[in-house]
Amino acid sequence: MSEVLEAPVPQSRRVRRRASQRATSLFSNGEPMVWLTGGALALCVVMIVGMLCLVAVQGSGTFWPRALERFERLGASAVLGEVVQRETYEPNAAAFAGRDEATALELRARAERAGNVAERWLVRTENFELTGTHYTWVSDFEVTARSQPEWALSIERREGGPFYGELVGFDVGGERVATEPGAAWALFEEHLPAVVERVEARRAIERDEIGRVNRALEEQRLAVRRAELEHGPDAAPTRAARELAAAREQALQSEFQRLRGEIEALVRQNERFGLMIESADGTETRIPLGQVVRAFPVNQLGLSGRIGVYGARTAEFLTDEPRESNTEGGVLPAIFGTVTMTLVMSLLVVPFGVLAALYLREYAKPGPLVSFVRIAVNNLAGVPSIVFGVFGLGFFCYFVGASIDQLFYSENLPSPTFGTGGVLWASLTLALLTLPVVIVPTEEALAAVPSSMREGSYACGATKWQTIRRIVLPRALPGILTGMILAIARGAGEVAPLMLVGAVKLAPELPIDGEAPFVHPSRSFMHLGFHIYDLGFQSPNSEAAKPMVYTTTLLLIGIVVLLNVVAIAVRAKLRRRFQGAQV
Amino acid sequence: MIRARSETLRSEVVRKSVKPSPSIGGGSTSGQASHERPTRKVFDAVSEKRTFEAELHPALLTEEMVLEVDGFSLFYGAAQALWEISMGIPKGKVTALIGPSGCGKSTLLRSVNRMNDLIDTVRISGTMRLNGDAIYAPGVDVIELRKRIGMVFQKPNPFPMSIFENVIYSLRIDGERKKSVLEEVCEASLRGAGLWEEVKDRLHDSALRLSGGQQQRLCIARAIAAEPEVLLLDEPCSALDPIATGRIEDLIEELKGSYSILMVTHNMQQASRTSDYTAFMYLGRLVEYGPTEELFVQPRLSETEDYVTGRFG
Numbered sequence: 001m002s003e004v005l006e007a008p009v010p011q012s013r014r015v016r017r018r019a020s021q022r023a024t025s026l027f028s029n030g031e032p033m034v035w036l037t038g039g040a041l042a043l044c045v046v047m048i049v050g051m052l053c054l055v056a057v058q059g060s061g062t063f064w065p066r067a068l069e070r071f072e073r074l075g076a077s078a079v080l081g082e083v084v085q086r087e088t089y090e091p092n093a094a095a096f097a098g099r100d101e102a103t104a105l106e107l108r109a110r111a112e113r114a115g116n117v118a119e120r121w122l123v124r125t126e127n128f129e130l131t132g133t134h135y136t137w138v139s140d141f142e143v144t145a146r147s148q149p150e151w152a153l154s155i156e157r158r159e160g161g162p163f164y165g166e167l168v169g170f171d172v173g174g175e176r177v178a179t180e181p182g183a184a185w186a187l188f189e190e191h192l193p194a195v196v197e198r199v200e201a202r203r204a205i206e207r208d209e210i211g212r213v214n215r216a217l218e219e220q221r222l223a224v225r226r227a228e229l230e231h232g233p234d235a236a237p238t239r240a241a242r243e244l245a246a247a248r249e250q251a252l253q254s255e256f257q258r259l260r261g262e263i264e265a266l267v268r269q270n271e272r273f274g275l276m277i278e279s280a281d282g283t284e285t286r287i288p289l290g291q292v293v294r295a296f297p298v299n300q301l302g303l304s305g306r307i308g309v310y311g312a313r314t315a316e317f318l319t320d321e322p323r324e325s326n327t328e329g330g331v332l333p334a335i336f337g338t339v340t341m342t343l344v345m346s347l348l349v350v351p352f353g354v355l356a357a358l359y360l361r362e363y364a365k366p367g368p369l370v371s372f373v374r375i376a377v378n379n380l381a382g383v384p385s386i387v388f389g390v391f392g393l394g395f396f397c398y399f400v401g402a403s404i405d406q407l408f409y410s411e412n413l414p415s416p417t418f419g420t421g422g423v424l425w426a427s428l429t430l431a432l433l434t435l436p437v438v439i440v441p442t443e444e445a446l447a448a449v450p451s452s453m454r455e456g457s458y459a460c461g462a463t464k465w466q467t468i469r470r471i472v473l474p475r476a477l478p479g480i481l482t483g484m485i486l487a488i489a490r491g492a493g494e495v496a497p498l499m500l501v502g503a504v505k506l507a508p509e510l511p512i513d514g515e516a517p518f519v520h521p522s523r524s525f526m527h528l529g530f531h532i533y534d535l536g537f538q539s540p541n542s543e544a545a546k547p548m549v550y551t552t553t554l555l556l557i558g559i560v561v562l563l564n565v566v567a568i569a570v571r572a573k574l575r576r577r578f579q580g581a582q583v
Numbered sequence: 584m585i586r587a588r589s590e591t592l593r594s595e596v597v598r599k600s601v602k603p604s605p606s607i608g609g610g611s612t613s614g615q616a617s618h619e620r621p622t623r624k625v626f627d628a629v630s631e632k633r634t635f636e637a638e639l640h641p642a643l644l645t646e647e648m649v650l651e652v653d654g655f656s657l658f659y660g661a662a663q664a665l666w667e668i669s670m671g672i673p674k675g676k677v678t679a680l681i682g683p684s685g686c687g688k689s690t691l692l693r694s695v696n697r698m699n700d701l702i703d704t705v706r707i708s709g710t711m712r713l714n715g716d717a718i719y720a721p722g723v724d725v726i727e728l729r730k731r732i733g734m735v736f737q738k739p740n741p742f743p744m745s746i747f748e749n750v751i752y753s754l755r756i757d758g759e760r761k762k763s764v765l766e767e768v769c770e771a772s773l774r775g776a777g778l779w780e781e782v783k784d785r786l787h788d789s790a791l792r793l794s795g796g797q798q799q800r801l802c803i804a805r806a807i808a809a810e811p812e813v814l815l816l817d818e819p820c821s822a823l824d825p826i827a828t829g830r831i832e833d834l835i836e837e838l839k840g841s842y843s844i845l846m847v848t849h850n851m852q853q854a855s856r857t858s859d860y861t862a863f864m865y866l867g868r869l870v871e872y873g874p875t876e877e878l879f880v881q882p883r884l885s886e887t888e889d890y891v892t893g894r895f896g
Contacts, residue, residue, distance in 0.1 A: 365703075452740040459696060460753040460805065461730030470756070475743045
């Protein structure tokens with residue numbers, strides 16, 4: 001090629017041309033751009049994969065039972081706990097502080113012998129009520145002995161967080177019936193099922209029976225209020241309603257007392273049994289069996305035993321309600337809230353977005369107004385989400401919701417029913433937020449339907465709407481679903497607006513449950529994204545909650561991925577149906 | 584790159600400026616003086632921006648017309664695309680429209696079922712009648728009108744649905760629900776389009792999986808399912824290979840008699856093979872219209888002869 005070009009060119013020009021070719025060849029042959037573009041992609045992939053790996057590794061390790069190690073320390077009490085982190089450091093004066101002079105000197109000498117480089121372990125010691133801390137740093141020079149005690153128990157409690165200690169006995173009604181760990185463990189395993197059953201019974205009474213009584217009491221109050229609103233505060237019907245309510249209230253109060261008695265009996269029965277645990281510093285603590293969720297001698301567990309504990313903890317996480325200001329227990333209400341809100345949002349936003357896109361693309365005459373609307377819709381995607389939250393709070397909750405309350409729930413006032421955040425308002429707010437995400441791909445999909453298909457339909461005598469419904473929409477459906485997938489991904493991960501319109505820290509009552517009318521769109525709800533924020537930044541001890549933050553993040557990512565995979569599978573199926581071998 | 588583009592541009596300019604001269608010259612010099620045909624009338628009409636009185640062969644007078652076009656003009660905005668076309672389309676015959684690109688064949692065809700209504704800037708004057716009913720009268724229901732006219736497009740355009748649903752589309756939009764009726768029409772139409780044997784076992788597969796030729800025959804089946812009074816074919820074979828083209832031509836042959844067909848074609852062999860009548864159009868004017876054989880063998884105008892013998896176009 002170059003020879004052919006060069007042949008007729010005079011000598012001097014040829015030389016100059018070659019030189020200039022060399023100068024530009026680096027860019028003209030495009031090699032650097034390959035590296036630039038490829039590098040940019042690689043950087044993106046590394047960042048995303050790195051983040052996902054971090055979340056996956058940290059999140060999936062939370063529930064794995066690690067060995068409990070006991071460190072005997074020189075000049076300080078022993079420590080029992082899980083090693084969660086290790087590092088080397090250069091000990092300074094602070095590392096030797098808090099001990100008497102002789103011990104400090106000894107420690108310093110030891111550290112210097114090792115070249116003033118020490119290894120230290122971060123030990124998760126728990127037993128917060130005894131030590132006031134969840135973690136302790138242990139340096140290698142202060143350790144005199146390190147062991148994995150056979151009967152070190154890891155106990156998860158209903159209140160007060162986990163407890164680590166060595167089993168020393170079993171107590172029934174204040175009397176120590178076993179002093180040898182093996183026997184105590186046998187007794188514990190014997191009594192635990194009955195105790196758990198009583199705890200469940202108590203929870204059932206609290207949730208169902210007392211809940212029923214409370215609702216009935218509320219009903220009476222509302223009946224009186226309704227009568228007052230209808231007939232005036234001193235009218236005869238109001239007085240009659242008040243008397244009736246008072247009589248019923250009497251019965252309900254006695255019912256309430258009876259239930260309280262039942263609960264107390266259950267509690268008393270459970271109080272009799274207790275595990276005697278000696279923590280690392282030698283204190284003996286009695287842990288009532290009613291407080292125990294799960295306990296296991298972790299150092300005796302083999303692989304299968306640990307997998308069992310891991311499975312049980314994961315199952316609890318996925319199916320239970322939260323405990324201890326959300327740092328323990330499960331996240332079922334949050335999972336349920338997230339999925340419900342996202343699905344309701346999709347149901348609202350997809351039809352709206354598709355109708356709007358249909359008008360813009362199919363019916364509206366192209367012109368400045370349509371262009372302006374289109375630009376406005378695109379820009380809506382760039383509005384900060386908190387602005388949508390404020391709008392949702394102001395419009396949906398305080399205007400629409402308050403109007404609904406005035407019209408239909410006036411007896412409840414001043415406590416709001418719809419006039420405050422709730423799952424319906426949250427879904428509507430997010431639907432508004434994700435509207436452009438649906439409209440833009442839908443419009444593109446509509447525009448991509450070949451005009452030959454429309455013409456063919458018109459030529460058969462179809463009207464515009466028949467053409468849209470039978471030809472355009474089915475053909476554009478994969479694109480519409482792309483919009484839905486994007487909306488789900490955007491909506492499920494959104495937190496800021498939800499904090500204003502209905503997501504709360506704790507809402508054990510689900511938006512859909514067995515209580516008539518089964519769907520409660522006005523209820524506030526828990527959301528995994530908000531849960532993560534709450535765990536990480538609002539909990540009393542965010543350091544201790546960190547593993548749960550990772551696990552919850554992993555779960556949220558998993559749910560978003562799952563919702564997306566379902567939508568993508570549906571789209572792939574539709575694509576196969578509407579597109580053949582030839583396009 | 585830039586140089587290459589400017590070269591193509593220049594060559595286009597050259598070709599454009601050169602192109603008419605051989606045709607005009609061809610018309611006068613190639614002579615064939617023995618025939619003594621009037622010449623250059625169309626070119627004069629074009630350069631003077633006026634209409635042209637078409638040469639209509641007397642054989643047309645004996646035919647019963649399904650479609651009558653009278654003084655029909657069409658404008659895209661300010662540009663006039665059709666100049667007072669007057670012609671009749673005989674019932675039960677195949678009529679071909681030929682002419683160089685941009686002569687208005689497709690525009691005329693699409694005016695018959697008012698597909699040009701979809702373009703905002705189109706204005707028309709003159710009349711068209713389908714079996715005596717005005718097509719462009721103010722009160723005409725375009726939807727009903729289109730149901731009386733079948734149309735097949737240049738590129739096969741099956742709908743994104745099953746073969747069965749494609750064929751019975753016009754019945755579906757009329758709200759026909761009876762399964763027996765739908766199945767009967769589907770089979771009859773597919774048989775009529777010569778596709779039944781190939782697809783009878785996969786009627787509920789996507790129509791988009793058919794080959795190009797099969798898709799075009801499916802479009803013909805779809806067009807004849809509504810039993811149209813006239814069937815419009817807009818270059819039905821231009822996107823197909825020779826074998827598929829041959830099958831479509833055979834099909835047109837078979838449909839002749841039961842349907843009145845108006846087809847646009849670029850291919851003069853195709854026009855001469857398949858049609859009974861041929862109309863030659865040039866730059867929006869109807870030039871000559873008559874029985875295909877006469878038009879190809881003994882054209883009355885030298886412009887027609889130049890075109891059908893390949894001297895221009």
